[in-house]
Amino acid sequence: MIFKRLEIEDKNIIEKFICPYKFLSCEYSFTTLYIWRKACDVCFTIDKDTLIIKKKDFEGKYYFMQPLGYNKENLKEIIDELMLYKTENNMEYLFKDLDEEFMEEIRDIYDDVVGIYIEEDRDNFDYLYESEKLARLSGKKLHGKRNHYNSFIKSYDYEVKDIKEVEVIKDVIIAAEKWNKGNNNDNILNYELQGIKDVLKNINIVNTKGIAVYVDERIVAFSLGEKLNDDLAVIHIEKADVNYSGVYSFINKTFVDRNFSDVKIINREQDLGIAGLRKSKLSYHPFKLEKKYIFSFENV
Numbered sequence: 001m002i003f004k005r006l007e008i009e010d011k012n013i014i015e016k017f018i019c020p021y022k023f024l025s026c027e028y029s030f031t032t033l034y035i036w037r038k039a040c041d042v043c044f045t046i047d048k049d050t051l052i053i054k055k056k057d058f059e060g061k062y063y064f065m066q067p068l069g070y071n072k073e074n075l076k077e078i079i080d081e082l083m084l085y086k087t088e089n090n091m092e093y094l095f096k097d098l099d100e101e102f103m104e105e106i107r108d109i110y111d112d113v114v115g116i117y118i119e120e121d122r123d124n125f126d127y128l129y130e131s132e133k134l135a136r137l138s139g140k141k142l143h144g145k146r147n148h149y150n151s152f153i154k155s156y157d158y159e160v161k162d163i164k165e166v167e168v169i170k171d172v173i174i175a176a177e178k179w180n181k182g183n184n185n186d187n188i189l190n191y192e193l194q195g196i197k198d199v200l201k202n203i204n205i206v207n208t209k210g211i212a213v214y215v216d217e218r219i220v221a222f223s224l225g226e227k228l229n230d231d232l233a234v235i236h237i238e239k240a241d242v243n244y245s246g247v248y249s250f251i252n253k254t255f256v257d258r259n260f261s262d263v264k265i266i267n268r269e270q271d272l273g274i275a276g277l278r279k280s281k282l283s284y285h286p287f288k289l290e291k292k293y294i295f296s297f298e299n300v
Contacts, residue, residue: 001085003043003054006033008202014044017051017068024290026126026234026269027065027097031206031226035195035236039188047081048074058188058272061092063294066102076109083297094296096121103293115298123273126290127281129266131233134284135257137249141285145249152246156215160254163210163222169200172212175219179239196237199224208236209259213251220244221251225260233260234267252284 006014014030026032033042033053040055041062053065064082067075079094086094095106103118110116133139137146152158161168176196183189199208206226213221221240227233235255240247256266267290271278 001045001047001052001081003045003052006037006042006044008034008198008205010044011205013046014051021068022229022231023099024126024128024232024265024267025097025099025292026236026267027292028068029226029228029234029236031199031208031236032234034206035199036191038194039191048078050074050078052078052082057096062089063091063093063096065097066095066099075106079106079109086296093294096292096294097124098293098295100291100293103295106295110297113297117294117296117298119294121292121294124270124292126270126292127268127284127286128288128290129268129284129286131256131260131263131266134253134266135261137253145253145284148246148249149253150246152244152250155245156220158220158250159214160258161212161214163200163212163224164203168212169203171214171219172200172210172222173197175212175222176239179241192237196224199236210237211251211255211258213240213247213254215244221247223251223255225255227260227263228267231263232265232267233263235269238268248280 011030014033018028018030021028036042040057042053042055044051044053046052048070050070051068054062055065056062067078070078083094107116107118133142137149163169163172176193180189180193199206203210208224208226210222210224212219222237223235223239224237225233225235238248238251240251260266268281268284271281
């Protein structure tokens with residue numbers, strides 16, 4: 001197999017394979033793959049009319065994502081090929097980022113094989129929320145978030161702009177660079193910053209929506225996301241200056257209300273096992289955590 005590194009010109013071919021599926025996971029989105037293509041060394045190939053994506057996690061361990069476009073008749077043959085590639089290239093895992101349905105499908109194929117390794121990847125579970133509740137901050141559970149939102153709108157003279165004009169894009173990049181300076185040279189955050197710049201440069205190609213919140217003519221928050229299908233939108237990026245009280249509650253609610261009120265589900269991605277991020281995502285009371293699985297063979 002010969003793999004090609006993912007670039008912007010690959011959008012159409014990647015989405016041709018992704019679109020027939022109705023994933024709830026954020027992983028199977030061209031924009032997600034594009035933002036993290038350098039951090040995760042995202043590569044792909046087409047084999048037997050099936051899309052195979054290879055990437056590495058933030059610990060530098062390579063794996064395959066779920067093959068897309070396969071049929072049941074050739075799935076075992078494809079997996080056997082990937083197992084051979086894994087062995088020859090000393091990959092840590094066979095598959096990661098698997099949804100439960102696919103994980104069960106391949107487990108059934110190899111149910112008589114000794115040494116199957118399956119693990120729930122909790123740090124990468126996606127947080128799913130009801131769009132209407134985020135847009136309205138309705139219900140007792142979100143009372144505190146509603147108070148934070150109200151605090152922001154009462155305390156500041158703000159303006160919300162769509163991220164599409166050249167000047168707004170420039171302002172967002174300046175803000176992102178400024179906020180990134182205090183990251184103690186965190187490689188993941190550096191890659192994320194580059195991914196933000198790349199998406200903004202190609203925002204009309206990737207079909208990503210965004211808003212920027214200004215106070216006194218300077219950006220205090222911005223967010224980027226996209227609608228993946230009729231039921232689901234993903235929030236890829238959300239950044240804010242925490243010195244402004246209630247700013248995260250404001251941008252969270254406002255972005256969904258302005259852009260994704262027509263979908264049922266908002267995916268706010270994973271927490272990566274970061275305690276503060278997990279606490280924050282849980283505080284919005286997701287209705288579901290979309291599980292992801294690791295699948296491999298202990299002796300291969």
